[in-house]
Amino acid sequence: MQTEKEVTILAIESSCDETAASVVVNGRTVLSNEISSQIDIHTLYGGVVPEIASRKHTERINQVVRTALQTAGRTLDDMDAIAVTCGPGLVGALLIGVSAAKGIAFGTGKPLIGVHHIEGHISANFIADPSLEPPFLCLVVSGGHTHLVLVKDYGEYQILGRTRDDAAGEAFDKVARAIGLGYPGGPKIDKEAKKGNPHAIEFPRGRVAGSEYDFTFSGIKSAVLNYLNQKDMKGEHIVVPDVAASFQQAVVDVLVGHSMEAVENLRREGMTIRKFAIAGGVASNSALRSQMEEACAEHGLAFCCPPPILCTDNAAMIGCAAYYEYRRGRRSGYDLNAMPNLKLGESVYER
């Protein structure tokens, strides 16, 4: 039997505050996953400063790419394609990765493959579970996005629901700041919540009227801020772990509740749903992982979640997504641009 030729891809990710490069073989085998985080610098300002992010990407990108190749034991000559996140994200940050990838692709004459950042996050599941194949439902929860996506096939997505206001990670970051935990909020709330009572304070579980799969988190966030103000005015002590745990529980209840409702509704409509995956930075939240896993077991669903390092921004997930686009014959032009508002499913390919 003839074996298919291996496809090796160098992938670059720079859409927010991580400068990342990775070498991935056949979409599923990660030879290197280099991530240079800028968290220390942005922590000084309480959040990501776009201008600083761009500058740091510029300083670090070449070294990160070099290290990714070295760790993988490969050279540019060994690459079949160069992949890069081209949107959505911070325009200045995206531009650094896109320019680097274009330079390498043009200089070596290799094909260039632009990748949608969310497609990357979803694809991290293919690395986590080598046997995972579409179709499946995926909850994408990151700092900028909250999407419930039906993954119909490789590269084929239907967005069932999305947030109408804050993304889940954004709510974590804002609440963390308000209770004095600082940036980045998600991991800090996760840690603090372990010491608190998730039922100490009843925060609202927001719903979007008439739109069963959409999410809203601004109500939960405002309820926390009101609670803190009232406590402050009365001069009462705030039990930070209880606020963190109760807020986290409210968000997790909404995410798990909506997801399982969608599964039940789609099944009622006759669709076969057997697998459920989570993706994005918030998917590394310990309460979400364990409670979603339980809910999936109750609903007879196989549950997939990437390890935390593949949930937050990385380039391995971009290399994986690019492999499936490569196999479909998709290629971006050397005029590929950074697209800060790129929609999932919008083509970035000339063929």
Ligand code: KG4
């Ligand atoms: O996917 P990601 O690295 O970047 C974006 O594409 O936005 O996600 C970053 C977000 C941040 O809002 C961060 O606070 C959140 O993911 N996050 C978490 C956890 N780790 C990261 N949120 C809750 N619990 C965590 N353990």
Ligand code: ZN
């Ligand atoms: Zn991301």
